Amino acid sequence: MAAKLISNETLDKLRAVQSLSPSLWSFSSIRFQTALLISCATIVFGLMRTCFGMAMVDIVSMNNQSDTSLHMNWTTDQQAQIHTSFYIGAFIAVFISEYLSKKMGPKNLLSFGLILNIIGSILTPFIAFSFRHYLLIVAIRSIMGFGYGFLIPAGSVLISKWFPIAEKSSAMAIFTTGNQIGISASMFLTAKICQLSYFEGWPMVFILYGIVGIIFLFIWQTRIADKPRLSKYITATELSYIKGGKQRRPRADTIIRPTPYKKILLNGCVFAICACSFAQSFVIVALVTYLPKYNKIAMGMSLTHNAIWSSIPFVIQMFTKLLFAIIADKIKQRKIDVTTVTKGANAIASFLSAIFIVIATSLPLDQTELIQISIIISMAMFSAYVPGYNTSIVTVAPQFTAFISSYAQMYAQTGSTLAPILIGTITSHDTIEEWKCAFYSLALVLVITGIIFQFLGHGRTEAWGETPSNSTSVRLSTCTVNGEDGICRMTLLEKHNKDFRSENSGGSTKKKVSRVSYAGEEIILPTRLEDLENDVIYSIEEEENEH
Template sequence: MKQVKEGKITAELLEGFLKNKICVEPAPKIGYRHLQVFLYFLLCFIGFGFRVILSVAIVAMTDPNTNPNPNIPTYPEWHDKNVILSAFFWGYMLPQVFAGWAARRFGAKWFLVTTFAVNSVAGFLTPMAAAQFGSKGVMLIRVAQGLTQGFMYPSVTHLMSQWVPVEERSRLSTIVYAAGSAGTIVAMFVSGLISASPYGWPMVFYLYGGLGIIWCVLMALLGHDSPSIHPSISKAEQFYIERSLMHNMDKGNHPTPWKAILTSSKVWALLLAMIGNNYTWWTLLTQIPSYMNSVMHFDIKNNSLLSSLPYLTLWILSFGVGFSSDYIINKGLLERTISRKVFNSFGMYLPAIALVILGYTRSDEPIRGVALLIAAVSTNAFHFAGFSPNSMDLSPNHAGAIMGLGGLSQFTGVIAPLVVQAVVTDPTNPVHWRYVFFISAGLCVITATIFNIFGTAKVQAWNNEEEKQDAEKSESSL
């Protein structure tokens, strides 16, 4: 037990624990793992806020009629709004794979603190960039924010693979991944409210810039890369986490098995599900304000409130999804792979059905339109217990790297607004929007079906490829 007191939890001790040779006190139900998850929640909450605020604020930035303060500048000459909205993703895709690899090799904490601080300062500079350099200046700011936020999800996924026990994976990962929805709700509402106030749209960017800096301070003080280096965690909680995960026990900096990952049909099933889901997500996220304004004829205040309702519903639903999934799996009601596919089917087929019906909704049916938007977005919550935690299922050791590859699916954030710009030549014509919704629905159905056929939640053999290689080297040296 000396090793336990010193915090040196070895593989042998874990094996002894599993054989009931070692007894320790139960882990706390609420512990430092939950504090870490809360920090990740706040990061995604604020990070998604940065992504969304421009989708709402750009209405006030380009339409003088929505601005009650004549001293706030507007730019009606900007005719490249969808290009501006897509610029975030030009930078977002670039660091994804590197971020997942770097998080595992060097630790994710300081990558996140540094990159999010840059992201927050860029938010502060958005009004100045718009005034001095026009739409091109805002595009540059968005590229920089995308580049820095590209570290967010791969790093957070790696950190959760260190902190979140398997038994709590669905509900705690849902809390983190659904934070984007919560951030979307608040950002849409606050952006519309502030943009329509005498403070004007610049205050939205100052507000989020400040929130981002506050998060960086909290993470610097309270965040840690793993339980083994946390200065205050109880030995019982550390033991519980590492016993559950059974990985990263003094592994060192072994190489990531890229060939095995890139040739795995299970990984590709996950990546395709991400592509289909993300295309739909970014289409709706960037275009709901414009759709509500152009087709449903809501003013900016009502627009921001109604645009946030689908994400509020999704966020509320996500809690039930995460806890239900863990309960079903832990009680043995469904095998983990089957559970992932069932929840993923609900999370991608139901939005597709809602979008098809929405495509036939007329401009004089605003209640039906809003209800279908709510259905399309909120039922997507089921994917939080579907493909979202699947990178940790497939490979706890390399979850960050897989999520980094999945981050390349964010190229859909570039494509989606450009497809809308090409298809919707008349923003007031519901038929043009019908094609947009049909494209999204079709991608959801195709990619969800591929995941259902080829996906799995079983840990893959290459997860422990490095241990296998080490064992082979040891045997050959005898």
């Protein structure tokens, strides 16, 4: 049975729907509101994750004018263990994030992670005061990291369900920009709060950020939805636009395919994604954790100047991420090959960032402004990762975004865990040569992973990762059926619908699941469309009625 062409009338209707749909960059757009909420979640997580790097400068620094028990006598190695423990917890979360995302939904999974961070943040100063042992703080930071580990997988799943392909780079930019806002705000605000005289300043950092988390959690639970059709605020026009003009029908069914773990793990593009994910986390965590210390030791900066210069690179990223993403989406709308755009953006992030890190390291220390400007430019170029490998995460296999994102996060958390250990070991004596070596190691990681992506990465969807709604062969696949009138052939969906009607002809409706073979894999045809938002397929009979 041959597939039919879409009529001009149908195309006109689809264009009319798209023209009526609110722009992504309109506040009336629910998908824009959704992207902002995911970004705000990243900000809140970023506040509680990043604050320890700046607060540590004050926590372990004794006030000569007032000998107080609110400061800790933690060694450099103990501080490094505290920093590392957060990312160890996040690494552990990777292994169960896909399972929990399916069971709880991305909305509730992110809420769970946020609750762990809120509790941990508020408890941190009280545990430090009462017991003063760094291992208890290590345990708390590990639990907070465990909760943080759910952020990227949950956010990526929401992006994959809420945004059409032409908007995914922009949506990922909005999402990940929250990380830069959280980092820069945390560095600046933490430094200011630490200078307060009330409770020596630093304990208030963790309590205030915990309160911010509680307020946001309430907003998140009332406004966000796992899927567009579950939103109480979305219009029918915008819902139709997100789904590409496809309308739900009573007889529509959903295909749920088992995750092809072997294909994902052996796929070259997925490996390239993981390599760049490692590099991005390694560099960001290294700078977030040790840039304040570098500015203090090598540059001799005061706490206030340190906070400003340490936060500026991440403030700049808020704008460059959106800029790179918008440019990339505009280029793709002009029919430029998606892979070309993705590789080009990733090259900027990998190679230009490395070049400016090397420049910053090579400049004389008395050229403070030039060194800081080079670091700022490096982080600005770093933003091109968004239309680069970040977009590949949600396009390489949309149906399996949850697992791919979780798998990439395993590499990311490995990088996050190794960065404080490696940089801390390299700079153990705080000499200038050691700091140069540390920065060169960051550049080397960027170059190696950038080369890997140029050879293996791409921006298209793999054939095994296509959603069934995009695969005509699924709708047209036939099977042999032994019926009362002899042997006949029918489509898989026709057989499923026939069996379903036969079983429920007695009056009571039973839940039925059909298992059939497609492309060498077993697929499941449930009777409810609601089980999976994006994987809608239509029977041939309905397609004929359409056209």
